[in-house]
């Protein structure tokens with residue numbers, strides 16, 4: 001059975017619902033989340049509840065960490081959003097539900113190692129990078145500008161790693177290349193003997209590859225497929241604009257996919 005991989009929902013419940021519908025329409029039963037469920041978006045509680053209900057497990061992202069503990073190295077927009085998000089969890093009047101949500105966030109893992117279902121391929125899941133799981137970004141530009149960085153990160157990858165964090169989907173290989181989904185074609189990236197890959201599944205709730213549609217990936221025994229899903233951006237954007245602690249740029253960027 002394939003596994004759906006979602007990441008960086010960022011409190012965008014509208015996008016998350018459409019992605020879950022798409023996953024359901026394909027009959028996929030297993031969903032995992034690579035973190036940043038919350039932060040930036042207007043629906044943190046709904047997003048956490050949907051992930052709690054629908055995902056087998058989720059990782060801890062830097063924004064989940066920032067809301068739960070402290071927002072470190074956040075810019076002013078992200079910090080303001082993190083404090084507002086925390087206030088939403090604190091404002092829950094149902095004591096049991098409030099405790100359940102905090103317990104869920106507190107138990108998110110930083111890294112998970114598995115084998116690809118139905119294939120004997122080791123796979124590592126982290127939010128940021130295999131070297132610094134919560135905070136390190138692996139950018140497509142690093143292939144040109146910092147190949148030694150990519151090389152050092154690949155030393156920590158046995159075969160496959162799945163990441164989020166940059167909100168830009170695609171595949172890094174240990175030949176120090178990057179392939180956006182468009183270059184890979186419909187079947188996506190097929191695992192090759194002797195080749196390591198770090199696969200970014202993109203972002204459900206705040207894509208940054210200039211395609212505003214929600215992004216997720218499907219892990220098959222022999223390959224990973226990239227999927228885009230349209231959702232009603234107006235709904236998420238207007239909610240953001242009504243919340244003064246969430247900067248209007250957080251609404252604007254959803255339309256631009258950046």
Ligand code: ZN
Pocket residue numbers: 008010036061063165166167
């Ligand atoms: Zn993120």
